[in-house]
Amino acid sequence: MKTEKYKILLVDDDETLCALLSEFLQAEGFEVETLHTGDAATERLLQSDEFDTVVLDIMMPGMSGLDVLRSVRAKRQVPILMLTGRGDDIDRIVGLEMGADDYLGKPCNPRELSARIKAIIRRTENSLGNGLDTKPIVHTQLHGIELDTGTRTALINNTPLPLTSAEFNALSLLMTRAGQTISKQDMTQEVLNRPLEAYDRAMDVHISRIRQKLSSEGINDVIKSIRGVGYQMLTEQQPSQSDD
Template structure:
């Protein structure tokens, strides 16, 4: 049973979501301000944090920023509907995904399960999955069991979503991967017209990995199509 922390200062909404998620089979705790959310997230072995942007004491952004210094706990940000800036900032700070409020609890559950499936890959590989223990290309090595990435002999910390995006791009190195294909395989959902998630995750990967040893861009954008991981 996955253990989830729901951080939202709307107590009535939180109570409703907690009841709904428990009926869906999740073990759920709640926090109603940023301080409590950060304290609980660091002190307990949760599988996922659902984090609202607007909270007292610390905003969701402040919580995420401090959390990422010490933890790669998967985070699903709850943002104001239509506020692209909030979603972009959340993804830049290391959120795994975002969902606009208000939204259907059914959609929330689908996003939760998609994130958890990405994290569960680690356990499956450690228990003898069919994929190789590591993928190596040029100066980059992905250790699949531990979900560790080493680039230029330096370890690189990544969220579960960033790891999944990089995994797919690396396996398809030299070939263009369409955004639609990447969204379904890495995010577990169809690509919607205004969804910026993939763009932000790729942007984060570029910042963390830098260029290839010869100075070329590591992950190229093929305008109107998708992305390609460059081979030297």
């Protein structure tokens, strides 16, 4: 069990906002480091793997949050929560497609930000302190995919499959409930630890990325979309088929 404070990197060019959010998060028990440029954030994240979560503003002068995300995801799988404008749906989708774990619209309520960070940590840690829930370790094999929730590793033919925190949880949920249709609402709650929001595309994008990564390893058509409902991982007895 982790006993030290969870460490958060907060990246936003608004220094006043950073100070306010940092003060609140520290009062919530987090250790917080703040940076105000994309260049500084990229350099810090590529040099260290000490952060439990990164809170990253998309709209920054110079190197944008999306630029940071692209650079970091090439080498690190640290969970990243994007801060976006309330109506910036395109930026949200692009960020998710590039590997962000989730997003939160600005201006954000500090309590909501803290809750989102805790949700991200809850799904990436096996044994959580501070009253957070724990889940049993599960080892699952299906369609040549091997998942271990203890080490949070995914393998295909003994080759590591790189997955973000959200992607790992989504694939794990689908595999452990193979043959069952899981609603988008339930998947969002169980994978992202938050309710499904209006016009919420986060889960759709995470599933799309999982499919692309499986396809690159020769595993196709094992995750079925149930139109208007949700998703289903086919069992090995079910024939692979295209989405409805």
